Amino acid sequence: xxxxxxxxxxxxPIIDFYQLKKTQHTQYSLYxxxxxxxxISGLGRENASTxxxxxxxxAGSQNLGxxxxxxxxxxxxxxxxxxxxxxxxxDQKDECFYPPxxxxxxxxxxxxxxxxxxxxxxxxEMGYDMEAHAFYKTASQFSIRxxxxxxxxxxxxxSSPLPEFNPKDAPGMIGRHLRQIDGLIGQMEQASASLxxxxxxxSFCKKIEGVHRFSVTRSHQLHQLVRxxxxxxxxxxxxxxxTLSSANAKEVVQKVAELLKPYQILG
Amino acid sequence: xxxxxxxxxGVVGHSRSEKIIARFPNASVIRCKHYKEIFNPSAQSFRLxxxxxxxxLARQTGTLIHPIPPSYGVGxxxxxYFSHLLNCLYDCRYCxxxxxxxxxxxxxxxxxxxxQEEILKTCKLSDEPSWFFSGYDCDSxxxxxxxxxxxxxxxxxxxxxxxxxxxxxxxxxIKVMENCTPFANAVIAFSFTPHEVSKQLEHGVPxxxxxxxxxxxxxxxxxxxxxxxxxxxxxxxxxxxxEQLFRNIFEKVPQNxxxxxxxxxxxxxxxxxxxxxxxxxxxxLFAGSFSNQKGAMAYPEKTEERLKGICxxxxxxxxxxxxxxxxxxx
Numbered sequence: 001x002x003x004x005x006x007x008x009x010x011x012x013p014i015i016d017f018y019q020l021k022k023t024q025h026t027q028y029s030l031y032x033x034x035x036x037x038x039x040i041s042g043l044g045r046e047n048a049s050t051x052x053x054x055x056x057x058x059a060g061s062q063n064l065g066x067x068x069x070x071x072x073x074x075x076x077x078x079x080x081x082x083x084x085x086x087x088x089x090x091d092q093k094d095e096c097f098y099p100p101x102x103x104x105x106x107x108x109x110x111x112x113x114x115x116x117x118x119x120x121x122x123x124x125e126m127g128y129d130m131e132a133h134a135f136y137k138t139a140s141q142f143s144i145r146x147x148x149x150x151x152x153x154x155x156x157x158x159s160s161p162l163p164e165f166n167p168k169d170a171p172g173m174i175g176r177h178l179r180q181i182d183g184l185i186g187q188m189e190q191a192s193a194s195l196x197x198x199x200x201x202x203s204f205c206k207k208i209e210g211v212h213r214f215s216v217t218r219s220h221q222l223h224q225l226v227r228x229x230x231x232x233x234x235x236x237x238x239x240x241x242x243t244l245s246s247a248n249a250k251e252v253v254q255k256v257a258e259l260l261k262p263y264q265i266l267g
Numbered sequence: 268x269x270x271x272x273x274x275x276x277g278v279v280g281h282s283r284s285e286k287i288i289a290r291f292p293n294a295s296v297i298r299c300k301h302y303k304e305i306f307n308p309s310a311q312s313f314r315l316x317x318x319x320x321x322x323x324l325a326r327q328t329g330t331l332i333h334p335i336p337p338s339y340g341v342g343x344x345x346x347x348y349f350s351h352l353l354n355c356l357y358d359c360r361y362c363x364x365x366x367x368x369x370x371x372x373x374x375x376x377x378x379x380x381x382x383q384e385e386i387l388k389t390c391k392l393s394d395e396p397s398w399f400f401s402g403y404d405c406d407s408x409x410x411x412x413x414x415x416x417x418x419x420x421x422x423x424x425x426x427x428x429x430x431x432x433x434x435x436x437x438x439x440x441i442k443v444m445e446n447c448t449p450f451a452n453a454v455i456a457f458s459f460t461p462h463e464v465s466k467q468l469e470h471g472v473p474x475x476x477x478x479x480x481x482x483x484x485x486x487x488x489x490x491x492x493x494x495x496x497x498x499x500x501x502x503x504x505x506x507x508x509x510e511q512l513f514r515n516i517f518e519k520v521p522q523n524x525x526x527x528x529x530x531x532x533x534x535x536x537x538x539x540x541x542x543x544x545x546x547x548x549x550x551x552l553f554a555g556s557f558s559n560q561k562g563a564m565a566y567p568e569k570t571e572e573r574l575k576g577i578c579x580x581x582x583x584x585x586x587x588x589x590x591x592x593x594x595x596x597x
Contacts, residue, residue: 086271086297098297098305100372101271102312102319109271109295145308146315191315198548228554264556266464266502 001065001185003038004052004135009167010070011040013175017182028054035189041131045090045114048131049138056142063195065188066139066148069181071155071170072112073119073128079160082177083127084184085150087111090133097136100146103187107180112152122158144195147188151181201226204236212249222249225256232263269413271321272296273305273372283377284324287413294322301325306353306370314546316371317358322413327351327376331385335400338595341454341493341527343398343431347389351376351416352405357437358470360552361498364404366539373410379419390429396452399424402435409438417443425450435495439473439481449489454526456493457482459516461508464500468552475512479519486524496582497531497594499574501555501566506577517585528586530578531594532571533557540564 005011011031014020020031020038028051029040037059041051048068077083086109088097101109111126113119114133122128132150139148153173156162205223208214214222229239239256246252272294278284279298288296299305302325332347340346353374354364365371376382390397401407401420411417417434421443424432433454444455460468462475473481486492494516502508535543537559544553557564565571575593582591 086295087299096299096304098273098299100311100316101295101321102315104319109297111297140310144310144312144315146312191312195312227548231549231551231554260554261556264554266467266500266552266555 001036001067001189002055002059002139003036004041004048004055004066004068004131004139005038006041006043006048006070006131007167007170008040009170010174011038013171013178014038014069017175017178026054030055030058041135044130045116045134049134052135052138052142056139059142061196063143063147063192065185065192066135066143067181067185067188068132068135068139068150069174070129070131070152071165071173072132072152073122073156073162074110074152074154075122075124075126075157077108077110077127077154077157079154079157080173080176081108081154082180083108083110083112083152083154085110085112085127085132085152088132088136088150089113091115093133095133095137097133097140097145099136099149102146103184103191105180105184105187107151107184112150118162120162127152127154143192147192149184149188151177151184153177198227198230201230204239208239208243208252211243212246212252214249218249218253221253222256225253225260228260229256229263232260234260234263269294269322269373270319273299273302273321273323275302275323275325276300277326278324278377281324281377283379283415286415287322287324287375287377290413291322302374306368306372306374309369311369312546313365313368313371313542317365320354321372323372323374324377325374326378327381331382332389332399335403338593340398341433341529341592342589344395345389345393345397346400347397348400348403349382349386350404351379351382351401352410352414354404355406356409357406357472359437359472360468360470360543360547360550361500361533361535363535363539365546366535366542367404373405375410375414379416383420383423386423386427386430390427394429396429396431398431398433400433400435402433402456406436406438407434408436408440408443411438411440411443421447421450421453424453427452433493435493437469437472437478439477441481441485444485444490445488449485449491451491454491454493455482455485456495456527458495458497459512460496460498460500461502461512463504463508464502468500475515479516482516483519486520490524491526492520492524493526494528496578497529498533499530499578500533500552501570501574505574506581509578510581513581513585522586525586525590527590527592528582529592529594530575530582532566532574534560534563534565537562537564 031038084107119128242255431452
């Protein structure tokens with residue numbers, strides 16, 4: 001999971017919960033363990049976008065989970081309540097995002113507007129922050145939209161406006177919800193894993209490609225056939241034997257295609 | 268069942284929207300300017316959304332009635348389809364919808380009256396009866412409890428002597444038809460594959476047995492029923508399985524209630540096929556012997572002819588040849 005968080009006070013409970021370690025001294029503070037990375041972006045759209053891009057480029061793989069967590073104002077939710085964003089607007093742009101809510105959770109869903117300045121007026125059913133829109137726009141270039149989510153904890157509302165908020169309260173407010181958020185993170189990670197390339201197929205093909213010289217087209221055909229063979233539960237040893245007894249890549253592809261034919265009728 | 272409802276600003280307050288939203292008091296309701304903001308963006312996962320689709324309430328302002336190719340009809344000269352709903356409650360692995368739409372959310376167009384107005388206009392274009400097919404981009408009945416589609420459209424078609432309507436379905440939600448008097452120009456058409464194929468490919472669909480029972484009930488009540496053997500799927504013991512399926516159907520459904528039977532082999536535009544294969548890379552169906560036939564991914568011509576030939580022979584033991592129609596791969 002990739003976390004993008006504006007301030008250290010918001011990041012600390014996540015760092016503690018997942019036992020993340022500071023890993024690099026770069027332009028951003030980066031905390032990681034085997035599964036998760038967290039970058040502290042700083043305030044505002046620009047910082048959120050560049051920190052997200054930085055983390056995306058660092059991660060290398062597509063379709064990983066992304067979450068922006070932080071505190072936010074809200075028009076009617078109580079201070080300390082958690083919400084997940086179902087719609088993200090921006091006070092300077094027309095473009096809206098609608099993070100698809102495909103996972104099971106009991107977190108309240110709300111709209112949110114990303115603002116240039118801290119919001120002082122509150123609309124009902126609306127949250128206010130300064131990063132989410134830019135985060136979502138950038139993170140969804142690295143992953144499918146279902147795997148990019150924004151979760152906020154209410155720091156201020158009409159009855160308790162922003163000047164009354166003490167940033168020192170942020171770690172405790174966020175920490176209280178991490179167990180619940182972790183349930184969602186687990187589902188997102190599972191979904192992300194299901195979208196990753198099949199390592200088994202790739203390493204098997206690499207082995208075959210080590211025996212003969214495969215052009216790009218033939219390599220593509222081989223991957224396709226090996227994937228089909230796996231789906232049809234064909235014994236992979238047979239493909240290895242075909243590879244060894246064939247004179248070249250073309251013959252391998254032809255013979256594997258022949259091998260699959262009897263299996264191709266649905267059971 | 269529905270946790271998230273998106274609603275276009277333009278249909279907020281529409282009586283049908285209000286009624287639907289009231290059915291799901293715990294759903295989050297999110298407003299949008301246009302359904303395309305949610306339905307159309309790229310980089311959405313159809314597969315993930317299919318696990319928990321949202322409902323989008325919108326107004327169809329584009330084309331409401333579409334012509335269909337002549338080879339897809341069931342005897343009529345003027346053939347059209349219309350879609351009040353895009354996407355389906357069920358999850359059939361062979362379904363082209365998985366490749367056609369970027370989103371698996373249910374997109375419901377609540378402006379039924381605009382569809383009806385367009386149907387009336389279309390009927391006036393020809394002296395011969397026009398056929399209106401529902402169930403190409405959705406299942407006509409599966410979401411009836413939410414949409415009230417059949418409840419609204421059947422009385423409308425009952426009063427249209429120059430129009431036929433076909434509701435195509437795999438659902439057993441037939442209460443609306445059970446509670447009203449049948450009429451001559453409506454066909455309730457059920458799609459089938461053999462039980463063994465259905466179990467592997469038609470996820471969330473009522474059992475073959477339950478569908479036959481529903482079909483039988485409607486036939487006995489006096490509704491004309493249709494049988495849609497589409498797509499034909501090549502499978503182990505093909506002839507025996509299809510023979511058994513037809514026997515099970517025609518032992519329960521009186522032949523004189525059957526308006527038509529149509530047959531079509533698996534076929535899909537290549538672009539859709541590739542997308543679906545990416546969504547479900549582990550699916551054995553897509554390791555089948557399909558290849559590009561006239562622009563569509565389909566069985567080789569000989570295989571297709573063989574499968575159709577077997578089913579035609581089996582079906583003609585039960586029905587009059589004039590009731591049998593075949594859909595061609597094109």
